Every structure is written in structure tokens, then in C-alpha cells.
Amino acid sequence: TTSTAIGSVKKLAEFKKNEIAAVAGCGAIGLAIIKTLKYLEAKNIIAIDIDNTLNKLGAIRIGERVEADLDYEDDFDGWIAEMKKLIG
Known part of the structure; x- marks a missing residue:
């Protein structure tokens, strides 16, 4: 996977x-990609996954941790607005 x-x-x-x-996707390959991006000095990494379990366990903790509720099943505009806040 690495x-x-x-x-x-x-x-x-x-x-x-x-x-x-x-x-x-924050499975095995997604987490390896996140580690690679961190090594390559990404300015900001946004991890997106439908299952929040890894985040709750602290598996996705790279630099400053930002949490957002992105559970917008039918509200695409709300999801886009939330993503823009994360990007800065």
C-alpha cells in the first residue's frame, strides 16, 4: 500500500x-496517501470518508486537526460551503 x-x-x-x-477514502491506501502527503509537505490535507470511526480513534491526526460535520445527504451546496471553510 505504501x-x-x-x-x-x-x-x-x-x-x-x-x-x-x-x-x-481513509482505508489502508488512503491513510498511506495521507502519510505520503505529509512527508511531501502538503499545505493542508483534507481527509474525506463516510465512516467517522478512524477519526474518532485518532487515526487521522496530522498537524492541526479540523473536524466538520459533512453529513449533507441532500444538501450539496451546504457540503461545498463546508469544504470551502476547511480549505481556507
């Missing part, structure tokens, strides 16, 4: 230092 994460970030996404990144 080599998949590094390849995804460096080759597919062409990530550069100080960029903002969003990771959809």
Missing part, C-alpha cells in the same frame, strides 16, 4: 510542496 500511495501522489497527481490535497 508504494501505491507514493506512486499515486507523485506520478498520477503530480503533487507539489505546499499544495492543498483532498483524500477520498
Whole structure:
């Protein structure tokens, strides 16, 4: 999973230092991608997952932790507004 994460970030996404990144899915590969982004000095990392269990356990704790309630099943505009707040 680590080599998949590094390849995804460096080759597919062409990530550069100080960029903002969003990771959809925080399973094994998603967490490895988050660690890779942290190593590559991402300005801000937004972790997105439908299951909040890992966040509650503290597994997604990179730099400053920001929590947001993004449970907007039918409110796409509300979800976009919340994401804009996270990006800054």
C-alpha cells in the first residue's frame, strides 16, 4: 500500500510542496496517501470518508486537526460551503 500511495501522489497527481490535497477514502491506501502527503509537505490535507470511526480513534491526526460535520445527504451546496471553510 505504501508504494501505491507514493506512486499515486507523485506520478498520477503530480503533487507539489505546499499544495492543498483532498483524500477520498481513509482505508489502508488512503491513510498511506495521507502519510505520503505529509512527508511531501502538503499545505493542508483534507481527509474525506463516510465512516467517522478512524477519526474518532485518532487515526487521522496530522498537524492541526479540523473536524466538520459533512453529513449533507441532500444538501450539496451546504457540503461545498463546508469544504470551502476547511480549505481556507
